[in-house]
Amino acid sequence: MASNQGIGDSQIKDKISNTMVGFLGGGRMAQAMAKGFISSGLVRARNIIVSDKNEEMLDQLESIGVRTTMDNREVVSNSDLIVVAVKPHIVQPVLREVHQVVSPDKQLFVSIAAGVTIKSMEEDLPEGTRVVRVMPNVPALVQAGATVMSPGTHAVSDDAELVQELLKTIGICEEGPESLLDAVTGVSGSGPAYAFAAIESLADGGVKMGLPRSLAIKLAAQTLLGAAKMVLDTGKHPGELKDEVCSPGGTTICAMHTLEKQGFRGTLIDAVEAATLKARELGAKSANK
Template sequence: MSVGFIGAGRMAQALGRGFISKGIVKPQKMVASDTSQSVLDVMKKQGIGTTTCNAEVVERSDLVVLAVKPHLVADVLQEISDFLTKEKMFVSIAAGVPLEVLESNLLLGTRVLRAMPNTACLVHAGATVVAPGKSIHSGDTSLVQTLFQTVGVCYVGTEDQLDAVTGLSGSGPAYAFTTIESLADGGVKMGLPRDMATKLAAQTLFGAAKMVLESGKHPGQLKDEVCSPGGTTITAMHALERGGFRGTIIDAVEASALKARKMGELELQKQEGRTLEIEQEVRMTKKMAEKN
């Protein structure tokens, strides 16, 4: 299978590296396009073919990963429209661009999926959810899942879950970075050197996450197990609850998910505008032809 990336930025580079390191796609079978030469040079160093022409990526690939910023996706799909065939499969990682928008800019029946990865894919510890579009064939979703599993975990979900996924794992690394920074600040306040405090904070989150994933225990149970009666941890938990810790995190996930939903609605509105424009143009061309 040949794989192409339209947009060769951070995410495409992480995926390219993941596919190569797990031996799933050979570098010679990959090609990436971008407007910026410096990111193409990074791809080239990995042995991946490069071009500044998005259409060339479509021509040379069985599976095309759309990895440009969300506001560019529809324009890019328009730009490559003459080179589309139904045999090509598309995976969009653009946040908040609905399947309906992707499908309306591709040939009817094109196989397309949406994926919501996160920045931890850069260190092969990502969390991704893929949602299949309506024309997907059997085996396509598991193939894409296997590709994303080269850069972390990947679950299959439905498109209506992707806003919540964005709020949780998509934006989640930022909440975790801020938590690490806050823990380190606490350590510094209580006398630790900054470097040691940051490393301890990061390892603490890493260790706690590993315990949740490996023990299979409910996080609440693990929390109870470290809170000895009358001890330091339960005293700290009281301080967290007074500060509205859980409510704030839940609010953050909700805020990000609602923002993602709004972005999706805007993309759909823009698509409706584009469709109306095309219909108008077709009507005008027909009228002109009738006149002549």
């Protein structure tokens, strides 16, 4: 990251509210982020412009008040901060398409594409373009996202602060080296899917044991939410919290024994590894394009 003096908190908030935010690709993540930014009150819907090739996506986006277009160049020409939110294999063609309308001194590119490296982004954009690579997740939609960001070679500290502050409107945002982002994809980028499957399975268990489906889903979801909040609020190790709820000879330790016999922890570790390796594979492809 290039060096630059940081700016104050209220100045960053002012800067965010005056920033025109563009999205290249208006799918699930772009919609989650755009809705999160708007709900935070810091970004006005009219300051967001989104492009997509899919008319259905554009209709969904128009319903939240943002400007839409099918022209990626129009997004870049009208934005200060451009979120690259297309699938990883589409990043290179899209950046080549917009290359001519990029102003490296004025614009900042924020890529959310899994596995696409800062180096390959910088190579596909005009020399000196400021790039920040981030890995968000879909709970951004309800301002409970988890994002890690890594500034590129030409990004200055103001860029990192701006992106971090913007992403904090949709959850937590930590800064880390790019080398960690594939593992971040494995834990939090793909993680909501594991949590949704866990909620569904817990609810299935409840239904099997006689609970109405809607009550079972509500209980399962609130239980994951509550347990997660306890980990974050108390700062205690999750193993310690687990021990505290396993009373000797009780129901919970019997359930834990069943989970251990079925390889619960090993399965989750394998899942994180599989997603990380897939992100790494996508990154290697983008580096050898």
